[in-house]
Every structure is written in structure tokens, then in C-alpha cells.
Amino acid sequence: MTAITVSTAISTGRVELVNVRQRSLLVAKWRVLWVLALFALIAGSALLRIVYLGLFEGAPPTFAGLLPDRGDIVDRNGVPLARAFPAYALWYNPKVLGDGPPLVKSPAEVAAALVRIFPDEDVEALTARLAAGKPGYLRRRILPEDANRIHALGEPALEFPRENERFYPQGSMAAHVLGFVDAEGHGQVGMEQVYDRHLRDPATRGTPSVLSIDARVQGALEDELSRGMQLSNAKGAAGVILDVDSGEVLALASLPSFNPNLIDNAGSGNIFNRVTNEVYELGSVIKPITVASAIDAGVVTDLAKRWPAGPLHVGKFTIHDHENFGASLNVPEALIHSSNIVTAQVGDQLGGVRLKAAMERLGFNERPHIELPARGFPLWHKGEWPRLTTMTVSFGHGIALTPLHLACAYAALVNGGVWHPATLEKVAPGHVAPGRRVWTASTSARMRQLLRLIVSDGTGRKANAPGFRIGGKTGSAEKPGAGGYRKNALITTFAAAFPMDHPRYVVIATLDEPQGTQATSGQRTAAWNAAPVVGRVVPRIGPLLGVMPDAARDIDISDLRPLVGNGEGE
Helix, strand or coil, X not given: CCHHHHHHHHHHHHHHHHXXXXXXXXXXXXXXXXXXXXXXXXXXXXXXXXXXXXXXXXXXXXXXXXXXXXXXXXXXXXXXEEEXXXXXXXXXXXXXXXXXXXXXXXXXXXXXXXXXXXXXXCHHHHXXXXXXXXXXXXEEEECHXXXXXXXXXXXXXXXXXXXXXXXXXXXXXXXHHXXXXXXXXXXXXXXXXXXXXXXXXXXCCCCCEEECCCHHHHHHHHHHHHHHHHHHCCCXXXXXXEECCCCEEEEEEEECCCCHHHCCCCCHHHCCCCCCCXXXXXXXXXXXXXXXXXXXXXXXXXXXXXXECCCEEECCEEECCCCCCCCEECHHHHHHHCCHHHHHHHHHHHCHHHXXXXXXXXXXXXXXXXXXXXXXXXXXXXXXXXXXXXXXXXXXXXXXXXXXXXXXXXXXXXXXXXXCCCECECCCXXXXXXXXXXXXXXXXXXXXXXXXXXHHHCCCHHHCCCCCCCEEEEEEEEEEECCEEEEXXXXXXXXXXXXXXXXXXXXXXXXXXXXXXXXXXXXXXXXXXXXXXXXXXXXXXXXXXXXXXXXCCCXXXXXXXXXXXXXXXX
């Protein structure tokens, strides 16, 4: 072989070797690219699936375990009112040791040891439960340190599984608004029941449910109602604070209350809600509603007109006042003295058809409009009202309503004449539920003057907190009994709004069977017990709600003052 031939062969071999290497590198690169593309496709598919689940099917199962077992409920400012948290329970599992004895020690010894940890348990009852050998809860909630002490007993049959519990950080505050959660994890009675599905749904339970309640205002209302009960030895109380323009409930209290953290213990009998579920004949707080309807209908056009104030005979019945106010009264005097006689005449001239129609526009013929499940149905004459019925309803007898009905009516009375349904859900600006007109704006303006006059010159003077321009009306009604009305059992109410030069909030305070005590100068009427509650509440809540006391401001009632004297009465 020549030199040229050898050189050519060597060169050809090198070229072929280079080509093989290049092809191998090219294949490797393509394989890497395919692997990267495959990983990118998998990651993209997973990302798209997560986005799809988040947008259309709620929280992905991967994240559901990170959510609370039940959503939080908070007040309008984000203060927690109900929360879920993990806790221990005490479970008896007698089969854990197989077919042998369920316990290492005797049931009596184990029961005695458990009672040393939980002194409120009954040793005999606990011994019987352990001896019966049936699995079940011994306690639904125990502390971690208690779980450690039980573990130290060395009894395998005593287990303490982790469970989610409902906790109410504010204790009994707003209990009738919140309700409670039963042993099966379902909400009962209050907003826990209303929001039950929302609070348990993984798609929504991560977002707190926001109420219209203001925890600060709620606390002040409960505190002053409780004080009013104690000062008058009343058996119960109810109160509500309402935004007059939106219908939002800032506070709702029924006393005595209960602790939703301890619902199985004493206090569960107080679950009944006096504000939304109990109907009362509320008495003279209805009189401004009658007067407003009469002004609106043109029945009352001259407030200076005198009306006879002597006993009013209607068939076999006689309508009278609690004291003699003279031969005649005008409408402003009738309101500040709380005259049944004059108000009955106003209602009589207005007529049952028009008075009933006004009350129907206020929702007095249906259950109160609010989210709570427990809502009482009003009691009144459903057919055409006879003359006597019209006259008695005009001053607050012959019709039974909840305090919430009254709160919504007074909101319409002072806000320009528009009724709005009450709500326990925080209302976003511009999303107020549509209302319905009950009275003209001019009638509402006149009623603001008259309500302010009652507090400055009449039966509501003990509610007159300086600078807050409160207006309102007292009402003291005898409770019905088996043999008729019980003269010694009263429902006393003060229905108020503030500030009357630009009303923003309604405040209702009701006491059930207050007694004449030293603190109330021996008096049992609303002027002496319910009105002072409002007079103490408003200065506490006003600054919290942006209403500061201002002695230089007030609604102008100079045209009414010359028409009235000094007011006494309820």
C-alpha cells in the first residue's frame, strides 16, 4: 500500500469518527429537549388544574386540610366572635385490648382517678359507664395537660382523639345573635344556623363571615340592660340598636343570656330570643306611629288644636289616662304626657283602614325581617278593625309586636319616612336593601321634633344625655294573664333615636316586669327604668359610632315649646 493510500484511509476514518460523535451528541440533545418538554407539559397541566379548581370548584383538596374545620364569624370591624380550634376529647374504647378485660385497673379505680382530674364528674355514674363496656365519649373537650394526666394512668382504653371545637372568645356576648354548634357540628339557633353550609363548605370557610354587629356597641348595650335589670329587679330585658338608613343591627341583646361555650350546662333555658321571637303589647311607644299616620293623612293639621281629655266612653268600655291632665290637650301635650284618651280620638278620626294600612307598610302583619330563624308572628285583629280595636291599637294595646318590629318602625319614623328590613349582615356602601315609603319626609321631620320634645320636656327626660340630641317615647303596658291584664306586671319600653337633628341610630330598651325599687324611686314605669337605660347607653356608644356630644347643636323645636307645659307620666 502506498503512502497516499494509507493517508487517505486514516483521514476517512477520522471523518467517520467525527460524524458518529456529532450524531451521538445530537441525539442526546434531542433526548434532553424531549424530557424537558415532557416535564413542562406535566407542570403546565398541573398548574392549569389548580387554577381550574380554584376558580370553579373552590379550594383544591391539597389546601382543604389547611382550612379551619368551620369558618370564623367576625363583627363589622373584624373582631372574632366565633372560631374553630383543634382540641382533645376523651373517648372510651373498651375493645382496644381485644377479648380481655377493657381496663388494666378496675372500673372503680379508673373512675376515681378520672374524678381527681375532672372534679365535676360523678364517680358512681362514671364507674357504671366504664363497667358497661360500651364505647363512647366520656368528655367532649379536655385540655392538653388533662390528656397528659390521663395518659399517665396507663389505660389503653382511654383515648383522646384530636377534634375541632367551636370557641366563642367573647363568652356570652351576642349569644342570641350567634347561636351555637351542636355535638354533630351543625349550627343551631342563631347565625351559626343561618351560615351553617357556608361555614362548613371548603370553598367558603376560609373567608370569615362578617356581621353588622359592632362588638363594642353590643357590649355596652348588654352591660346597661343588665344594670337596668338589677336596679329595677326585672325578670328579663331586650334591646336593639339599628342603623336608620341601612337597617344594619349594631347590637341585639336578650337577657338573661347563655354561654355558647357551655351550652350543655345551666343557662341553655335562656336561648329564647326576646328581641325577635317574643311578642309584647308595647303600649305607648305606638302613639307616635298613630300621630305620624294621622299627620300624613291630613287628620292632624293643627298641632295647637285642643282635644277633650276626659274619660272616653266607647260602648261598655271606658278609655282613661293614668292621671288627670285637665279638660283638654293638644297633640304635642298628648305625646309628652302620654295620653291614651287623646291618642284614641286621633286614631278614631284616622280610622282603622288607614291605621292598619300604615302598620302593614311597617311590617306589623308579618314576622320581623331579619336572618335569624326564630322570629315571632305579631298578634292583631286580622279582619276589618272595629272602632274600639282601632282606638286601643292607636295607643299600643290590642297589638303584640317584637322589639325588632318597633326598631324598624322608629327608623322609618325619623329617617325621612322609609322602612327598611333589618339585617345582621354588614352592608357594603351602595348595597342597602330597597325600602318602602310609609310616611312623607315632611311628616318624618315633624315627628323628629315631637320625639325630641318628649325627651326634653316630657316622660323621656331621664333619657336626655346632654349633647346627644336624643328623641324617643316611653311605653308601659300591663301584661295579659288568665283573668285579664295584670296590673302588677308591666312591660316597659323606651324607643329612641339620635341625634335628632340628623338621626343615625335607633335604640330600643325593654324591661320585663320591673319592680318599684329604691333606685327607681318606687316607680315601675318606663320613664323610671327603660328611659335611663337609653340615657346611659347613648353616651357610651355615640363616640364609637362617630356621634360626638355637641351642646351647641339640636333640632329646632321652638315652634312646639309654646304649645306645651311640663310633662309627667310614664
